[in-house]
Amino acid sequence: MYHDLRTPARARPVLQWRHRNGKARVKLRENNLQKLDRGRFDVLIVGGGINGAVCASALTTQGARVALIDAGDFAGHTSQESSNLIWGGIKYLESGELGLVRKLCMSRNRLIETYPSSVKEVRFFTNIEPGFRHFRSTLYSGALLYWAMGNFYTRPPRLLGRERIEAEEPLVDTDVSPRGFEYSDAYLVDNDARFVFNFVRAALDHGGIIANYVRSLGAERGGDGDWRVQARDEIEGGELSIRARVLINACGPEVDLQNRVDGQRTGHHHLFSKGVHLIVDRLTEARRVLTFFADDGRLFFVIPMGPKSCIGTTDTRIDSLPAVVTDDDRRFILDNVNRRLRLARPLSFEDIIAERCGVRPLVVEPGKGDRDEGDWTSLSRKHAIEVDRENAHISIFGGKLTDCLNVGEEVADAVGALGIERPHRQMRWYGEPPAQIRDEYFHQARLMQLDAMTAPESSEPLSTRLWRRYAASALSLLEDIRQDPAMAEVLIHGTEYIRCEIHHAARREMITKLEDFLRRRSKIALIARKHDIERAPGLMEACHILFGARAQQRFDEYFAERLMRESLHAAVPAGTAASAE
DSSP states (O other): OOOBTTOHHHHGGGGGHHHHHHHHHHHHHHHHHHHHTTOEEEEEEEOOSHHHHHHHHHHHHTTOOEEEEOSSSTTOSGGGSSOOEEOOOGGGGTTTOHHHHHHHHHHHHHHHHHOTTTEEEEEEEEEEOTTOSSOHHHHHHHHHHHHHHTTTOSOOOEEEOHHHHHHHOTTBOTTTOOEEEEEEEEEESSOHHHHHHHHHHHHHHTTOEEESSEEEEEEEEOTTSOEEEEEEETTTOOEEEEEEEEEEEOOGGGHHHHHHHHTOOOSOEEEEEEEEEEEEEOOOSSSSEEEEEOTTSSEEEEEEETTEEEEEOBOEEESSSSOOOOHHHHHHHHHHHHHHBOOSSOOOGGGOOEEEEEEEEEEEOTTSOSSOOSOGGGSOOOOEEEEETTTTEEEEEOOOSTTHHHHHHHHHHHHHHTTOOOTTTTSOOSSOOOHHHHHHHHHHHHHTTGGGGOOTTOSSOHHHHHHHHHGGGHHHHHHHHHHOGGGGSBSSTTSSOBHHHHHHHHHHSOOOSHHIIIIIISOHHHHSOHHHHHHOTTHHHHHHHHHGGGHHHHHHHHHHHHHHHHHHHHTSOOOOOOBOO
């Protein structure tokens, strides 16, 4: 029952939805802009990455009146550039940060338990080269300790010899890495930005007033105790004035910059580490992470990403934002993977489909120096929440996807301590819907034979994929398909995204630019080459659904901006790169 967009007769019935959905998208953001301007809130969050998103979800669910703005799109920077791994930080055992490892392992376990469709346990197939700085027995003992520190929640580690490695993963060059071990952590099945947006959507569902592409121009505290924030709509250019009793700076790597704009002084500050990943065609069919110690001895991964593989990463000290990928970064990653895998031919620059380049904001604690204090690579990856009680201001430093629920809970408690009432603070603000809702969804999907409509682009049943991405909202997608079977057709040829997903995004996901959909609400821009996306049958129809009369404008804007970014990146002088987490 798979249908392609190139069946014109099937496509026609849905065109009448375009105008309605375009207006729905505009209306959601425009209504929120009107409510933000001259509005007064308990809390205003500046920054819509993972830290801001979990804070908004926690506080709105617990009954606070919350606003959130971001100068770009939600999860538009560091939160869209991770490795997609949810892990307890086994590498931190080497630096003796046992408390951090224990905390991260517990956080990982909670995410696996409460997001069983999105966060999956995955095996890390770790290969060791002769002469490595630690014996295999030492590393395996560390893996056993790691398993114990996670309360034995995952499958146990096991030792790997040459024969087992060759039998289970013949891609690994055992002449280079003849021995190893295997342990478990977790990863996000979809992309990280999608995971972040679901917290934003939960906050919207609980009354949060949220808008993307709204830049904070500065804040000051009035005599009545309220913060007054001047902001600008980056799309239409109008200015807004927002009032709030508590101001939260959740700007990720730009926390320090935003605090300077607001005149806020903090004890903590950030140093920056650049991490680069390259996306290539799938290297191995096994659904495991291949783990190596790169040339400089740091962890290096080949991570499954749907039909592709994500390889990296680097760890390069940078002093300014934004971070960009250099040819040295690319060469470092390709040289390391080519040396350790038995590929039919070595990977080259031409094999790179997409790139991820993010900044890890490393927290420098008060009194630890302004810049180069010892070995910057040894700085902890733990987060820090700094509360200025006198000014009702909170700054969030650092943070990881793995630790996001802890950040949400700690900030919500800090807001409560500042006098903001949370009448529903016992409500759980995270996790997938209850089992009865999930069971009803899959029951309906079976009755309508939804999985018979699964497109060949996908390796999993359609019902499973829709539930993972949209949870309880997937029930409305079933209704769309009942009303018009064309809604189950793959719209953008070469991807797995079906027509009703585009309509859903137009209604509920505040898609403001085409990149918001292609790169963050979906992972199309990560698994398809730019020229294939541009020529994909169905992309213009998707633009009409998302943007109505502005479809061509948004289409042209996206490809012009991508070309400009690529040109700028190509002009950046090469630097040095070192592998890391």
